[in-house]
Amino acid sequence: MTLLLIAAILAPILTALFAALFSNQSFRRILRVVLSIVCVALAVSVVPQLDHLSAIFMLLVSVLSALATIFSAGIFPGTDDGRTFVWSSRPTYFILIGMFWSSMLLAVTSTSFIGIWIGISSTTIATTFLVGFSGAKASLEAAWKYLMLCSFGLAFALLGLLLVGRAAIEAGLLPNLALSWSALAVHAQALNPSLMRAGLLLMLVGFGTKAGLVPMHAWLPDAHSKAPAPVSALLSGLLVSCALYALIRTQAVAAQSAPQLFNTTMLVIGGLTILVAAMLMLAQSDMKRLLSYSTIEHAGLVAIALGIATPLASVAALLHILNHAFVKSAAFLSVGLVQHEQGSTTIARWHGLWHARSGRLFLLSLIGLAGLPPLGLFLSELLIIFAAVNAHAWLALAIALTGLLLAFAALARCAIETESGTQTASAMKTSRLAMFAASGAAIGAIVIALLPLFGVR
Amino acid sequence: MVTLGILITCSMLVIISDVRVAVVGYVAFTAMIIVLLAHHESGATAITLLALIAFAKLLVGPAALVFVTLRYRLPWNLLPSANLPLRIVTVVAMAFIAHAIGRMDAFAPIHQASIVFFALFASVATVVLHRSLLAHIMGLLMLGGAITLAGASFAPSLPGAVELADTFDIIMTTFVALGVVRALLAHDPRVTITALRDLRG
Secondary structure, eight states, X not given: OOHHHHHHHHHHHHHHHHHTTOOOHHHHHHHHHHHHHHHHHHHHHHGGGSOHHHHHHHHHHHHHHHHXXXXXXXXXXXXXXXXXXXXXXXXXXXXXXXXXXXXXXXXXXXXXXXXXXXXXXXXXXXXXXXXXTTOOHHHHHHHHHHHHHHHHHHHHHHHHHHHHHHHXXXXXXXXXXXXXXXXXXXXXXXXXXXXXXHHHHHHHHHHHHHHTOTTSOTHHHHHHHHSOHHHHHHIIIIIHHXXXXXXXXXXXXXXXXXXXXXXXXXXXXXXXXXXXXXXXXXXXXXXXXXXXXXXXXXXXXXXXXXXXXXHHHHHHHHHHHHHHHHHHXXXXXXXXXXXXXXXXXXXXXXXXXXGSHHHHHHHHHHHHHTTOTTSTHHHHHXXXXXXXXXXXXXXXXXXXXXXXXXXXXXXXXXXXXXXXXXXXXXXXXOOHHHHHHHHHHHHHHHHHHHGGGGTOO | OHHHHHHHHHHHXXXXXXXXXXXHHHHHHHHHHHHHHHHHOXXXXXXXXXXXXXXIIIIIHHHHHHXXXXXXTOOSBOOBSSOHHHHHHHHHHHHHHHHHHHTSTTTTTSTTHHHHHHHHHHHHHHHHTBOBHHXXXXXXXXXXXXXXXXXXXXXXXXXXXXXXXXXXXXXXXXXXHHHHHXXXXXXXXXXXXXXXXXXOO
């Protein structure tokens, strides 16, 4: 790891601590925006040192974390008039966001599975406090479930790593390379198959817990829906993506040592995930909870694509993760704007959102999540379907299509109910900075959607 | 002998309901794991890592738990959610399952694989069979111990980073969990899982 890379990883937490030193809130807000941009610039500067997958995820984490930080700095200007959300005026909130951001950077830039594990585990520490930040009973309940389930899940992942490490050492790999994902992928065929199978399955369970795959998903709808909107955007857009990144790295090793077992398990878990999540989406009355189940549904779709395991499916899975990260962040940030204006996230209380800019932005993200053009999830879902057809994975295809149709129905109903009618008058003025950040995520989603048209590979 | 000690302390943690006895059981369980770990370690770095792990797991974790119990006057009862015979039957069943797993192809060549799985199951059972959130934290601490034991048994020649990472994670998680418990006191003075069942569907 070079000094520049270490600086890029530590920059978010250090800049958050630095901004907390100043007492003037307006200055602190401007400083946070500037420092977020500096962190993104640092991340861009280290991209040439990384392999393609790590580079893509480093940029994804940096851009979306910066947008969430700018949104947090902007939406609630710190004047506590009884309706503003005081949490974002507290430096602790931004320090935790910085810690979360740095942890994710560590996970996606590490060359070893233990680094990925440490990064993903460290996110739990920051995000538990962020989920329970409001101190409300429901938020604390969500934080507790999140902490317990993810801690146990990650412990199983670590156990899996130990088994893989043992197999690597038995095969003669040097101890300091035993958990390197590149070394393991090269030597996987020579490793003890029984140990590798057990280890890889435990890693799948562990990282799958963090990705919200069924049946380890119970924490996700609670944590994502009870966290402040920008934190929900980070959890759904990035944390799930980082866990899927860990699964992609795990699959690269599994492809050489236990492909059939790993891919079949991914297909089963992915199918179960997409069906359970899509059905539960139909029953939701809270917008953030609906979006949380949508995250689980999309994670299931990625798991199916990874389970199909053809080159086309792998590209589709990666494209889907990128598209989903931007669209879901835009969705949660626009929900944050609407929540700020309307004071609630109950779907039945939202009407005529079309008349407000935040409502139109929210509609755009719903269109994206439903898999409709012009946003990129349309293309990545289409690619996953093509990949399933090419691989003759008919059952996976049928399950994916059923899940997508159910999810589409849930999102279409929600869009019609919330966008039509007359808007409830709101006394709250939307912050331009927050609107800029939410729009930035939506613009990012459109840019990602357009990249394949320009032949970007 | 140490294996038997781990078996007894893990069983004790699943069965008993008094916080003080549970803390003593946890300290004994962790001390035995540290002893096992010490047999594998040599060299200054490894010994330093071991000392750090021992300090964190034997002192910091249990002390934080006792401090919070005293400071916020929490009940000394872990509130079992199943009766005593059922808890004993669970322990016996776990022992059989762990023994069976230890004999599977993948784990048969590994020294103490059964006891690692028993410790893992015991940590899960400690969480599931008690309603007090302190028992859940205790389960997390036990889980850390079980992973450290797994590190020593499954991959003794891996760098100590694994044990250190796990220790750091468990200790941090314990403090995060205690922070949540402190915040929850405003809603439920007994800090039980029964107060955390509102979010469903």
